[in-house]
Amino acid sequence: MLELKNIYKYYNPGTVNEMCLFKDFNxxxxxxxxxxxxxxxxxxxxxxxxxxxGSIPVESGKIILDGKDITREKExxxxxxxxxxxxxxxxxxxxxxxxxxxxxLADNKGMKYGLGRGINKGRVDFYRDLLRPLxxxxxxxMHVKVGSLSGxxxxxxxxxxxxxxxxxxxxxxxxxxxxxxxxxxxxMELTDKxxxxxHLTTIMVTHNLRYAVEYGNRxxxxxxxxxxxxxxxxxxxxxxxxxxxxxxNEISIECGN
Amino acid sequence: xxxxxxxxxAGAFFMAAVMTAGSTSMVxxxxxxxVIGIEQFxxxxxxxxxxxxxxxxLKEEGIxxxxxxxxxxxxxxxxxxxxxxxxxxxxxxxxxxxxxxxxPSAQSAYNAAMEKGIxxxxxxxxxxxxxxxxxxxxNSVGEVTGxxxxxxxxxxxxxxxxxxxxxxxIGILYTTSEANSESAIKEYEALADKYDxxxxxxxxxxxxxxxxxxxGLLDKVDCLTNLTDNTVVSSLPTIxxxxxxxxxxxxxxxxxxxxxxxxxxxxLDYVALGKQTxxxxxxxxxxxxxxxxxxxxxIEDASFYVNEKVAENLGIEVPEELSSTAAESFTEIIESxxx
Amino acid sequence: MDFVITILEQGLIxxxxxxxxxxxxxxLDFPDLTADGSFPLGAAVSAAxxxxxxxxxxxxxxxxxxGVVAGICTGxxxxxxxxRDLLSGIIMMTALWTINLRIAGTxxxxxxxxxxxxxxxxxxxxxxxxxxxxxxxxxxxxxxVIAKLLLDFYMNSKSGFLLRAVGDNDKLVTALxxxxxxxxxxxxxxxxxxIALSGSIFCxxxxxxxxxxxxxxxxxxxxxxxxxxxxxxxxxFVKSTTAVIIGSVLYKACTAVAMRxxxxxxxxxxxxxxxxxxxxxxxxxxxxxxxxx
Numbered sequence: 001m002l003e004l005k006n007i008y009k010y011y012n013p014g015t016v017n018e019m020c021l022f023k024d025f026n027x028x029x030x031x032x033x034x035x036x037x038x039x040x041x042x043x044x045x046x047x048x049x050x051x052x053x054g055s056i057p058v059e060s061g062k063i064i065l066d067g068k069d070i071t072r073e074k075e076x077x078x079x080x081x082x083x084x085x086x087x088x089x090x091x092x093x094x095x096x097x098x099x100x101x102x103x104x105l106a107d108n109k110g111m112k113y114g115l116g117r118g119i120n121k122g123r124v125d126f127y128r129d130l131l132r133p134l135x136x137x138x139x140x141x142m143h144v145k146v147g148s149l150s151g152x153x154x155x156x157x158x159x160x161x162x163x164x165x166x167x168x169x170x171x172x173x174x175x176x177x178x179x180x181x182x183x184x185x186x187x188m189e190l191t192d193k194x195x196x197x198x199h200l201t202t203i204m205v206t207h208n209l210r211y212a213v214e215y216g217n218r219x220x221x222x223x224x225x226x227x228x229x230x231x232x233x234x235x236x237x238x239x240x241x242x243x244x245x246x247x248x249n250e251i252s253i254e255c256g257n
Numbered sequence: 258x259x260x261x262x263x264x265x266x267a268g269a270f271f272m273a274a275v276m277t278a279g280s281t282s283m284v285x286x287x288x289x290x291x292v293i294g295i296e297q298f299x300x301x302x303x304x305x306x307x308x309x310x311x312x313x314x315l316k317e318e319g320i321x322x323x324x325x326x327x328x329x330x331x332x333x334x335x336x337x338x339x340x341x342x343x344x345x346x347x348x349x350x351x352x353x354x355x356x357x358x359x360x361p362s363a364q365s366a367y368n369a370a371m372e373k374g375i376x377x378x379x380x381x382x383x384x385x386x387x388x389x390x391x392x393x394x395x396n397s398v399g400e401v402t403g404x405x406x407x408x409x410x411x412x413x414x415x416x417x418x419x420x421x422x423x424x425x426x427i428g429i430l431y432t433t434s435e436a437n438s439e440s441a442i443k444e445y446e447a448l449a450d451k452y453d454x455x456x457x458x459x460x461x462x463x464x465x466x467x468x469x470x471x472x473g474l475l476d477k478v479d480c481l482t483n484l485t486d487n488t489v490v491s492s493l494p495t496i497x498x499x500x501x502x503x504x505x506x507x508x509x510x511x512x513x514x515x516x517x518x519x520x521x522x523x524x525l526d527y528v529a530l531g532k533q534t535x536x537x538x539x540x541x542x543x544x545x546x547x548x549x550x551x552x553x554x555x556i557e558d559a560s561f562y563v564n565e566k567v568a569e570n571l572g573i574e575v576p577e578e579l580s581s582t583a584a585e586s587f588t589e590i591i592e593s594x595x596x
Numbered sequence: 597m598d599f600v601i602t603i604l605e606q607g608l609i610x611x612x613x614x615x616x617x618x619x620x621x622x623x624l625d626f627p628d629l630t631a632d633g634s635f636p637l638g639a640a641v642s643a644a645x646x647x648x649x650x651x652x653x654x655x656x657x658x659x660x661x662x663g664v665v666a667g668i669c670t671g672x673x674x675x676x677x678x679x680r681d682l683l684s685g686i687i688m689m690t691a692l693w694t695i696n697l698r699i700a701g702t703x704x705x706x707x708x709x710x711x712x713x714x715x716x717x718x719x720x721x722x723x724x725x726x727x728x729x730x731x732x733x734x735x736x737x738x739x740x741v742i743a744k745l746l747l748d749f750y751m752n753s754k755s756g757f758l759l760r761a762v763g764d765n766d767k768l769v770t771a772l773x774x775x776x777x778x779x780x781x782x783x784x785x786x787x788x789x790x791i792a793l794s795g796s797i798f799c800x801x802x803x804x805x806x807x808x809x810x811x812x813x814x815x816x817x818x819x820x821x822x823x824x825x826x827x828x829x830x831x832x833f834v835k836s837t838t839a840v841i842i843g844s845v846l847y848k849a850c851t852a853v854a855m856r857x858x859x860x861x862x863x864x865x866x867x868x869x870x871x872x873x874x875x876x877x878x879x880x881x882x883x884x885x886x887x888x889x
Contacts, residue, residue, distance in 0.1 A: 331859070332860055336812075336860075337809050337811075338812060342851065342860075345599075345606075346856060348598065367708065433697060439702055
């Protein structure tokens with residue numbers, strides 16, 4: 001469903017700081033896969049996400065989504081089929097607009113943003129039904145400005161909003177990293193639920209090894225622009241946290257850390 | 258919350274102040290005490306002279322400050338928005354007459370006073386017809402009339418030719434936002450051929466551009482001449498300094514300019530212009546004539562002013578026929594008398 | 597009473613300017629100096645067309661359209677040229693000085709003898725006798741209310757929501773698969789259209805076009821927006837659009853009162869002091885939640 005083919009990515013090309021991150025990098029993600037991606041800082045996890053979304057360009061290579069070559073497509077166009085949740089809860093919602101307004105905005109994704117009324121009164125109950133299972137009380141605060149919500153509440157909203165309309169791909173960029181452990185758990189459970197309900201192909205970058213092991217059906221460990229662990233299905237089930245940590249140390253020693 | 262309350266109180270106080278200010282501003286006319294609002298567009302010598310002359314002219318007709326006249330004077334500091342507010346103020350305080358000095362003030366006063374029956378007498382408006390304050394025949398379009406300081410372009414050109422028999426190009430520095438300057442330049446360009454001159458111009462939008470524009474102009478011309486351009490005239494000392502370095506004479510448009518270092522001018526006596534205006538105003542105040550019945554007036558005679566010291570410095574001889582008929586001849590350069 | 601009427605007239609005319617500045621400053625968070633150029637642009641277009649005999653009411657639409665074009669240019673410079681917001685506005689403002697001069701033909705175009713939206717055969721019939729001294733106020737009030745209602749209608753539309761989003765969190769707009777650059781350009785276009793409209797009305801009220809009439813327009817607009825939104829911050833039943841128009845009236849009231857008691861030369865300082873006082877009193881400064889929760 002998603003293919004990264006022969007990706008070459010250089011940072012600061014032509015300068016003293018020139019650094020080659022991806023050298024002939026290849027990755028295939030099948031439909032329905034939920035991929036957890038771990039790795040040390042600078043291993044290329046977030047860069048890979050950015051390349052898929054189109055936030056950063058590549059020197060050469062192809063990105064193919066569902067058979068279509070989207071390498072040259074602009075970021076905002078790609079987002080038609082892609083949902084994305086950021087690490088920073090502030091980036092997923094509009095703080096000066098209310099919960100109702102935010103959800104109305106997200107509900108319209110993929111359709112025209114013309115002079116039709118921003119809030120569709122007939123959909124308000126639908127939004128409430130989406131918010132109720134979160135058990136955060138948000139369904140009673142529809143007219144509260146999102147800016148006054150807590151980080152966890154905003155991240156929950158971001159998740160809902162990015163999956164509200166039909167998408168093919170969900171990209172989670174360390175989306176629980178800025179939350180406290182309990183809230184992070186709630187968000188992960190919500191994530192899992194949404195992914196299973198909507199059969200979303202998902203890539204989740206995380207620093208939390210427990211989540212990487214517990215959620216998803218494929219695990220990728222990145223290091224210096226390459227995948228050093230890539231296991232799926234039963235193999236992944238058998239993986240434990242210790243195994244992953246061991247691999248981490250191995251590559252750290254190699255690098256002389 | 259406290260702050261919001263304080264704010265609401267402040268807001269209410271302001272509105273109350275506005276209301277009371279509005280109602281107590283009416284000045285009562287007792288026993289034939291005239292109230293005149295004078296609005297002057299900018300600060301410089303020529304306009305100040307007009308104001309002086311205006312008050313003198315009124316005095317000669319028996320209307321004097323302190324006796325039977327109260328004058329409110331406001332200067333708009335060359336800002337159009339301020340001029341509008343001054344006009345509105347005068348109208349709402351119901352003055353008996355508004356005297357406007359310079360075109361933008363005249364237009365805004367006329368606009369504000371149009372339906373309120375307050376007459377507007379203007380002065381130092383170069384082209385009242387173009388400003389739509391008078392029609393093509395010179396008659397007033399409403400309760401507005403006054404005097405025009407139209408530049409004596411032909412006399413100036415004639416004079417320059419006599420002073421500098423070999424000169425070929427005349428430079429003119431002007432501000433693109435002053436309509437009077439535009440029409441004056443058109444006249445210069447139309448008449449220049451007759452006296453064997455070509456005109457070079459340099460336009461600026463504000464004071465800070467003057468040094469560079471003047472530099473560029475001085476390299477191409479034999480002499481400069483001034484219009485009644487407010488911005489340029491206010492910066493005359495700067496221009497004179499630069500011109501003197503290159504030994505290029507600068508001709509003025511008015512007596513004040515010759516005093517501070519211009520070589521010569523076929524100028525209008527702005528004080529006399531003001532006086533003439535004052536007399537017109539007196540007629541209207543006393544009820545002898547209505548403003549709409551008075552066509553606008555101009556001063557026909559330009560007078561020759563010369564500065565001998567400047568002539569000496571530049572090595573120019575003033576022809577006998579001019580110096581003998583000079584209205585005033587200065588023998589020294591006075592430091593700028595600008596406020 | 598005259599005093600109050602003049603304040604209301606000026607306040608309402610500049611209130612439309614304030615609506616435009618509200619869009620760029622508050623909603624888009626884009627300090628747009630184009631206003632100093634687009635305000636006289638509307639005036640120049642109207643003056644030029646009225647002098648040619650075009651119906652003055654139609655010139656209002658033409659002025660709005662001209663403002664829209666100016667806003668689009670600023671937007672293109674910013675989005676495609678990647679020039680900073682402040683500088684894009686300054687570039688357009690400077691260019692418009694020349695453009696306005698060319699459109700108007702000269703730096704001073706009087707309209708005393710022409711028909712305007714305030715003085716034409718229709719108004720003469722409608723406003724007779726005592727009502728004639730209120731005609732300007734009534735017409736301006738109608739125009740301001742129409743502008744406000746149209747803007748409210750737009751802000752509650754899907755496109756309006758997107759506009760609010762782009763000023764709040766432009767990454768979300770991209771995530772919603774919309775080009776955030778285009779949304780910004782649209783916002784600038786609408787705002788400058790309103791500003792130019794305001795300039796056209798002002799020019800017809802003053803019956804003269806003066807090239808320098810735009811200087812300081814952005815300051816007046818900002819003052820009106822800030823005064824309006826600060827005072828009515830906690831009164832949620834007053835919509836922001838109404839608040840900024842009231843802010844404009846209050847600002848004009850204060851300057852008019854100050855003019856009575858002080859010399860015109862002191863006016864700018866008093867304006868600045870007033871501005872500062874209002875900002876300080878409304879202590880709850882807007883939390884700029886751009887990249888931190």
